[in-house]
Amino acid sequence: MIGVLAAIGAPVLAGLAAIGRLARFAAAAVAALLRPPWYPGQLAQQMLIIGWLSLPVVGLTAIFTGSALAQQIFIGGSRFNAAATVPAVTVIGVVRELGPVLGGLMVAGRVASAMAAELGTMRVTEQIDALVTLRTDPFRWLVAPRLLAAVLVMPALVLVSNALGVMGGWLLATQRLGFNSAQYLATTARYLQIDDVVSSLVKAAVFGFFIALMGCYHGYHSGGGAAGVGRATTNAVVSSFILILLSNLIITVIVFGS
């Protein structure tokens, strides 16, 4: 009986301890954001890396997904004479869900892994220790700029992703499905509500926070040489994917559940 309890209790306790460590790390990172010194150069560099350099992958994902969504809605809608709903459903689907979620997942794959690898390498090559000996708080120099940059640029990236996703749907609908361009855009504008855009941007900021947090957390606590850095990178991507999907569900239920 005790053996069974121990078998259940040990992983539960380990899981709680991991959540506690992550919460402490997040609190320290947010606290580092609020206290000087700040490093605007580091922030600008991270905004460039996370935002500008992610644009191609996020943009392409949005265009292809928006187009595929329009095609699927057209095929599905045709089964019950609702093919005309393509512009309305595409814009709602893209702005509420696909734009932020797929954009978040693509950025997580690109950025969380890079952050974990960079910080992990800095950890195993003692660069983080060197920072400390040079009187620089690694949370302020490394973690806080990445966290703030991700929270700031993700909404902008998702705005672009939404626009390109809708454009992908419009392109396919007008070029292949026979929709009138002006009518398509007018219907899109009529069904797009401010709540959709706001929820999309809120999701983007939350996803940005989790992407940077997971990348930094796993990289910062990396150990065990190259294999350890590899594990940190994998863990950063997987955990940020899970947190993006979980937080997306929670925000969707809160904003649109009623």
Add this chain to the structure above:
Amino acid sequence: MTPSIALSGVAKRFGRRHVLDGVDLAVQPGTSLVIIGGSGTGKSVLLKSILGLIPIDAGSIRVDGQEVAGLRGAALAAHRTRIGMLFQGGALFDSLSVWRNISFALGGSAANRRAVAIDNLARVGLGAEVADLKPSELSGGMLKRVALARAIAARPPILFFDEPTTGLDPINAAKINNLIRTLVKDLKITALTITHDMTSVRVIADKVAMLHAGRIIWQGPLAALDGCDNAYVRQFVTGSAEGPISGLVAS
């Protein structure tokens, strides 16, 4: 005279393994002390404990008379301004140029910091043409020199050297050893070096201490090292496979 560094009963445990088990040691101002010992005997842990990077479980660490154990925040940062550190692999920041690495902890305008960096590059035998390179563009010997320039840039009164010649060929290792000796002498620095390279010991050390099984088992002037009758020290100095030091230790 108050020692620059004084350790008393310093203990540190990782899990069930006692890495440091009551270390007593004193380093007088202006002295170069080299700690020798096998791999995994806690030499790096000792340095990092003095720097406040690793908290100790018991004992006392005093730097210039001030207790270090338990220091936090601004007091700990102030303590670290007294110590420069040359890390084993250099630990230069990959994303920054050489001059930005060297002047990382310095204040002032960029032009001023760059000038100071170039001045320190000259001290370690490198020219200004290296200043704008990235660490990935440097050879092993140059990388160690740049790391050394960074360690001395703020002119700390104490310098730590963690395995300064690891990964270098014999010629570059000799150059680094001579450089360390010259800098320690010229800048009147208290130096604490950890190494298992006996050539380094003979060039760098005024005094030598041996760390084994978590304790300092022998210490004395360099001149006494070869005549020492401690079996552990003798085995280490001669590099013999036969003797009281037997197994490999996990790091």
